[in-house]
Amino acid sequence: MDTIRIAVVSSNGIDVDLHFGQAKEFIIYEIGKNGLANKLEIRPIPEKTIHPAQEGGRSGGCCFHDDGKIEDMAKTISDCGYLLIEKIGNHPGRLLQREGIYVLEKSGNIEELLGKISQYYIKNKL
Amino acid sequence: MSKIIEQAKYTCALGAQQSVLAIPRAIPIIHAGPGCSSRQFMFVSNGSGFQGEGYAGGGQIPSTNSSQSEVVFGGEKKLADTIEGAKKVIDGDLYVVLSGCTAGIVGDDVKQVAAEAYEDDKPVVGVDTAGFRGNNYKGHEIVLEGILNQFIYIDFPKANVRKGLVNVFSVVPYQNPFWRGDLEEIKRLLESIGLEVNILFGYESDGVSEWKDIPNAQFNLLISPWVGLNAVKSLEKKYGTPYLHIPTLPIGLKNTSSFLRTVGEFAKVDKDKVEEVVAYEEKKYKQYFVAFGDLLADFASYLPYHLYVANDSLYGLAFADFLSNELGITPKLFAITDEPDNKSKDFVINTLVSKNAEWDGKVVAEGDNRVIQDLIYQIIKKEDTKSLIIGSSWDNELAFETDSILIKAGMPISDKVIINKSYVGYKGGLTLIEEIYSGLFEKGMITNTTHADKDLKEKTCPNA
Numbered sequence: 001m002d003t004i005r006i007a008v009v010s011s012n013g014i015d016v017d018l019h020f021g022q023a024k025e026f027i028i029y030e031i032g033k034n035g036l037a038n039k040l041e042i043r044p045i046p047e048k049t050i051h052p053a054q055e056g057g058r059s060g061g062c063c064f065h066d067d068g069k070i071e072d073m074a075k076t077i078s079d080c081g082y083l084l085i086e087k088i089g090n091h092p093g094r095l096l097q098r099e100g101i102y103v104l105e106k107s108g109n110i111e112e113l114l115g116k117i118s119q120y121y122i123k124n125k126l
Numbered sequence: 127m128s129k130i131i132e133q134a135k136y137t138c139a140l141g142a143q144q145s146v147l148a149i150p151r152a153i154p155i156i157h158a159g160p161g162c163s164s165r166q167f168m169f170v171s172n173g174s175g176f177q178g179e180g181y182a183g184g185g186q187i188p189s190t191n192s193s194q195s196e197v198v199f200g201g202e203k204k205l206a207d208t209i210e211g212a213k214k215v216i217d218g219d220l221y222v223v224l225s226g227c228t229a230g231i232v233g234d235d236v237k238q239v240a241a242e243a244y245e246d247d248k249p250v251v252g253v254d255t256a257g258f259r260g261n262n263y264k265g266h267e268i269v270l271e272g273i274l275n276q277f278i279y280i281d282f283p284k285a286n287v288r289k290g291l292v293n294v295f296s297v298v299p300y301q302n303p304f305w306r307g308d309l310e311e312i313k314r315l316l317e318s319i320g321l322e323v324n325i326l327f328g329y330e331s332d333g334v335s336e337w338k339d340i341p342n343a344q345f346n347l348l349i350s351p352w353v354g355l356n357a358v359k360s361l362e363k364k365y366g367t368p369y370l371h372i373p374t375l376p377i378g379l380k381n382t383s384s385f386l387r388t389v390g391e392f393a394k395v396d397k398d399k400v401e402e403v404v405a406y407e408e409k410k411y412k413q414y415f416v417a418f419g420d421l422l423a424d425f426a427s428y429l430p431y432h433l434y435v436a437n438d439s440l441y442g443l444a445f446a447d448f449l450s451n452e453l454g455i456t457p458k459l460f461a462i463t464d465e466p467d468n469k470s471k472d473f474v475i476n477t478l479v480s481k482n483a484e485w486d487g488k489v490v491a492e493g494d495n496r497v498i499q500d501l502i503y504q505i506i507k508k509e510d511t512k513s514l515i516i517g518s519s520w521d522n523e524l525a526f527e528t529d530s531i532l533i534k535a536g537m538p539i540s541d542k543v544i545i546n547k548s549y550v551g552y553k554g555g556l557t558l559i560e561e562i563y564s565g566l567f568e569k570g571m572i573t574n575t576t577h578a579d580k581d582l583k584e585k586t587c588p589n590a
Contacts, residue, residue, distance in 0.1 A: 104195045113199070120198045 004121055005030050005040070007077040007101075008110055009085040016107050020088040026077055029114060035122055037114040046072050067095060074099035084113060133495035133520045135438070135463040135537055136301065137169045138257035142265030144170045146222045147183045148299030149326065150333030153218035154182070155250075156189040157205045157236055158226025163187045170262065174303040174537060175544025188212040192228050201234050209243045209250060219334035220277065222269060223252040230256030237276065251276035261493075263353050263438065263464045266298045270357040274364075278340055285341040285365040292316060292393065293324045293343045293361075295354035296375065302441055303539050307548030308375070312349065315376075315551055318403050319386055319395050341365045345393060349375055351439040351477065352470035368392075373477050375444035378452045378555030379411045411552045421563060428566050430514035430531050432456050432506070436498045437516055437536040438464035439474045445516045445535060448555060450482055455514055457484045458505055461498040462491045463536065495520045503528060514562060531565030533558070 007026040009018045028040040046069070070092050077083065083096060086107040093103040106113055143166055146154040156163040167184050171177050179186060190208045192201050205223065212221060221243075225236040240252030253272035255265045294312060297305040309328040316323045324336040324343065346358045346369040358369035370392045376385035383404045390400035422429065433455040435446045439462055446460045462474060475489045492498050499521065506513055506528040513530040515521055519540045525532035534542060535549070549558045566572065 102194050104198055105193075106195050106199050116199050 003030055003032050004082070005077075005080040006037075006082045006084055006114065006117060007043075007080040008114075009083070010110060014110060016084055016086055016110055016113060018086055020085060020092055023085070026080075026083075027110075028077070028080065031114070031118045031121060035118045037111075037118060043076055046076060070095045071099070074101060077101060082117065084110075084117070131494045132497075133499070134169075135436075135493060135495050135518065135520075136261040136263065136465075137166060139255035139259045139262055139265030139268060140224055140226050140257060141166045141170045141262030141301065142255055142269045143167075143187065143224055144183070144262075144300040145266045145269050145298065145327070146224070147180050147187075148305070148328060149220065149337070150329075150331055151181060151218050152220040152222060152334060153212060153216050154187055155205075155209055155212050155221055155223045156187055156226065157201060157208070157223055157229045157234065158189065158192060159228055160189070160191040160193070162226045163189050166262075169538065170300045173540050174300045175539045175542050177300060177303075177306075177544060182216055182218065186216065188216065192226075196234075197228055197232055200232060201229060202239050205229075205234065205236065205239050206243065209239070213243070213245075213248050213250075218248070220273070220337070221248065221250040222273065223250065224255045224265075224269070225252070227256045227258060230254055230258070237272075241276070246281075249277050249281070261465055262301055263298060266301070266353060267356055270295075270354065271360070273337065274340075274357065274360060278337060279364055282338055282341050285367065287344060288322070288342050289344050290320065290393070290395075291322045291324065291339070291343045292389075293340050293346045294326065294349065295346065295357055296349040297440060298353055299327050301537060302438070303535070303537065303544050304548045304550075306544075307546040307554075308550045310546065311548050311550040311554060315382070315386060316347075316389065319390050319393075319400050321389075321393060321395065341367070343367055345370060347389065348372065351443055351474045352466055353440065353464075355470075373443060373473070374447050375440055375550060377444050377448040377549050377551070377558065379408060379415075379552060380452050381444075381448060382552050382555070383408060407552045411556065414556050415559075418559060418563075425563075425566060425572065428512065428572055430455065430512045430562070430565075432458045432509060432511045432513040433516075434458050434502045434505075434513060434530075435460040435516040436463060436495060436502070436518070436521070438462065439466055439470065440464075441535055442516075443474055443478060445549075446478055446485065447481065448558070449514070449516070450484065452555070453559070457482070457488050458509070458513070459498075459502060460485065460489045461501070462489065463493055463495070463498070465493050466491065499524050506530065514565075531562060531568070533561055533565070 006029045009023040011017050023045055026043045029037045030040050031037045074096050082102050082104055084104050088103055096103055143154040146152050188208055190204045196204055223236050223240045236252035240250040243250045251272045253268050255268055297308050299305045306328050309325050310330055313323045313325045313330050324339055325331045326336055346361055346367055348354050348358045348371045351373040361367050376382040386400055386404055433449050435442050442462055449455045450457045471491050478485045515525055515530050515532045516535050517532055518534050518536045519538050521532055548554045
């Protein structure tokens, strides 16, 4: 089994509890060959333009995102297979998917959720 | 059979959402990926003559739109939330959760989630209709089984038999494109000999109240070779209700009279009443038929003499029987398109061949219409005889190239509008005859009636 990295968005390091617009940093975890997750590092999110929905706001969600900035963000976590976050809009989600990062929208305890991802990954990618 | 289907004649088991929609005020709830449900709607409803969304169909169908998250973390919570939302927002008498491929692989227990959401006035059942379980004929059976096992058998365990009451299990809604008109006519025929009918699907059904009444029937009537057989057997086991199995949907005079007599005898209806109805209907039918006979005589050399049927077990058997045994068109090929298991396939073949041995060796099972087309084309080229093809919208070019008459009676029908037309019964048989022989004039009026004019083709289709 290959190792897989997961970028997690959290306010306190314990729970997945932030929306995309609120995220300040990524916590990078790696699931090793033994199926256990360990925390690698924290990567700050590059400064991005976030405004409340303006006239002509593209994604129609609660934040107006600049595609170029999202692509920069994607490069920050380009080594990760998944982004674990409470909520993200369809548009940024799809852009990340194009860069090879699957978005998992789920709130809850980080350890538990990583455990489930690990189980799924072992079951299906071996 | 090849691994790629070029011309589909059915869809995956999730297509049975349309069977739920066919029950008045029954609401399907889909636990599958985004788009699964609308794809089923596009094929099964739009592709059967644009039959529309109905009460809760098309864009109204609630769906969990399962994504990667549901696959990784499990989708039961999302399903439970979706069911609660559906119960609040869509007013229905029965909710049926159908799960698609993802849920099937991930192992979401749809039946359990449905049971937890069950309320007396808002019953919820859950069935696994993952695409790999089979096609939508199988899906229809799975839905029947789910509604009986998880709702009727639990809430109505005792039968209170009412003489003369019959439950009908027959055409698959939408997948058999003329189902609405068919069920209307079946109900009318049965009522004409004095029976009370739970037709269960369609506009003449009272909906869920009829389903609740199922245990009380004097007998169950299965008008179908194999779809629904499990349901009537299950009902016999649970309530002791006997069933009458008539594999051939009645089209035309012979089969409809035989149908009425067989049902009448099984139901112990007054024989005189049945004969009165049969005599009245036959007299009318024969007058029409004799009048039409003049056309057969005048255009004898232009008539289609060879018959090719590409349709499912139910419709296909009915057309093959009527057209060969009543109209006398020579059997050439019947391709059964609904993928029956071997036992059911043999049953269809035996039913047809035992009545008309000319069909022996001419019945195959094939789900890819392109394979059927190639077969038909080969045979017609060899036989060089005007032919009648009972097909679908896939077959327009085939009919043109072989100069055949085409009747579209099976999925998909995307270039016609179907409302309440039916080929069932005495009336339906005459409608079918009308359409077949109108096909003689598709390329224009035939003015030369003493012999086939070989220049006619050049005159009417110079570039063919």
